[in-house]
Amino acid sequence: MKFISIVCVTLLYSINIQSQLIHDSLLIDGHYRVFHFTNPQISKTGGSLVFVLHGSGGKGEDMLRRTAKLEEQSHSENLLLVYPDGYKKYWNECRKASNAAANLENIDENSFFNGMISYFAKNYHINTQQVFAVGTSGGGHMAYKLALTMPQKFRAITAIIANLPDSANMDCTEARVPVPVMIINGTADPVNPYNGGEVVIPGVVLGTVRSTENTFHYWSNLDGYQGEPVKELLPDTDPADGRTIERYTFSAKGKPEVVLLKVIGGKHDYPNDIDVHVEAWAFFKRQLTK
Secondary structure, eight states, X not given: OOOOEEEEEEEEEETTEEEEEXXXXXXXXXXXXXXEEEOOOOSSSSOEEEEEEOOTTOOGGGGGGGXXXXXXXXXXXXXXXXXXXXXXXXOOOXXXXXXXXXXXXXXXXXXXXXXXXXXXXHHHOOOTTSEEEEEETHHHHHHHHHHHHOGGGOSEEEEESOOOBOGGGBOSOOOOOOOOEEEEEETTOSSSOTTOEEOOBTTBOOOEEOOHHHHHHHHHHHTTOOSOOEEEEOOOSOGGGOOEEEEEEEOOTTSOOEEEEEEETOOSSOOSSSOHHHHHHHHHHHHTTO
16 A cells, blocks of 8 residues: 655644644545644654544544643643544444445545554654544544454554444454453433434434443453443532443453443533543553553
8 A cells, every 4th residue: 555645734723722733644545535633742752642533524623622631731641643534524434334425435444544653653753552542423433443453553442422333234344352442422322322223313324333331341341351340430520511420440450441431411422520532541541551
């Protein structure tokens, strides 16, 4: 696979962020695939690479305001956040029923992500053993695909408001390799049903997903966990939002960690009690010590 790179630079001013936003692209199978990143001027080589994946119908730059707190930490944490664009605003993830162009044209996402990892290894000297992905909604499905189909390239993933496709809707060949996974899902989500079923987005067909519990146990079973996860109630830092968060954790020395943040009363959005991207990075960092 050959990659052609094109660069342009603009200035972006976002919440608590005043840094250059760099736009670049790779030519993958005749399509220029675009990605964006702020240059944190990593102080030393071997930094971590974190892909932040937008939802269905979105674009990479949409996620920048969502990650303002994590961007503020990027220099001290020696990490580089990258915001790729899906193909025509969608990802070719693992939902067979998807009528998005990315799925219908069978866009090669794995080559895109492999190409970006090589790009950042060459140009920014990131540690290729410390590559992560955090995705929201359709981006969460893309994160699942990365863990399902190229687990050797990703140290861990976080999927937000997303469940795995059910068996009838699964369109990926599963490597079935243990991977650290964190899931953040709301129990009252009308789009990605917590208990499984049809994903509902007007004008878009995406098929059915398994329940959050089944998604959680898919990963914990791969990692060889048995019994019940450790449960804890997170601090309710915003009582006014009517939501609380329960954390369920499978963790053992030498094994990938699997976590579910169950947002009681949560919908198809982010809870106020935590910053989901800061939480994702805390989860990713823990995997570096295992």
